[in-house]
Amino acid sequence: MTTVLLVDDEALAREILRDYLSSDPTLHIVGEACDGKAAVVQASALRPDVILMDMQMPVMDGVAAAAQIHDAHPEIAILGLSTFSTDRYVVDLLRAGASGYLVKDAKPKEITTAIRTVMAGESVLSPEVTRHVVQGLSTSVPAELIPNPTLVEVLTDKELEVIRLLGRGMSNREMAAELFVTESTIKARFVKVMKKLGVRDRVQILVAAVEHGLLDTRFGSRSAKGT
DSSP states (O other): OEEEEEEOSOHHHHHHHHHHHHTOTTEEEEEEESSHHHHHHHHHHHOOSEEEEESSOSSSOHHHHHHHHHHHOTTSEEEEEESSTTOTTHHHHHHTTOOEEEETTOOHHHHHHHHHHHHTTOOBOOHHHHHHHHHHHHTTSOTTOOOOHHHHHHSOHHHHHHHHHHHTTOOHHHHHHHHTSOHHHHHHHHHHHHHHHTOSSHHHHHHHHHHTTOSOTTTSOOOSTTO
16 A cells, blocks of 8 residues: 655645545555645655655745655655646756656546556656756756766666666666667666665656766766766
8 A cells, every 4th residue: 555645735636636546445645735844744744655746835835845855754755746747846846856747637547657656666757858857957067067986987887878768768668679678677777776876766866867977968878987
């Protein structure tokens, strides 16, 4: 059973989400919050597996709340919610520790699938949003950022390769086809990458890769060591 905390300042939005999720017997809503400050309190008290977090709220917005929750409880997966697929807050939310992002008009099945996806350590970003995120992250790092030498040394070329493909918004299946390996091989590589980078999911791999210079946002990747 996956436990879920709903966070949105609109009661109707929470009601719709509650109706969506209540129909799935594998999900259990443990609480609700109407602003970011309340979400931080609820997260500590209830320790949900996943939080569905609205971005724009009074008292404390979703970005600030996500940052506090992630710092205190990094094991909790946070899914951002917004009206637009390229909301200007998306990059900040993911940098704060969120595991993915959904638009509010997503279909019920898309929401439940997203919850299962982040619980499996995978990303919940479409290729379009992934490109938006990479571009947004790149604006806050130096154009000539030198790759972190420690991480370059620790990560293998094959692991750097899947990071590159992740930056292109590719799925496991697409990566497997590109590299002529099985999907299980791709998953195994990501498990190793997450451990080496000290992150819990692929979205945070993306954030760390850009901030540590492992993903060349101008040319797509740093596919080999020393480049």
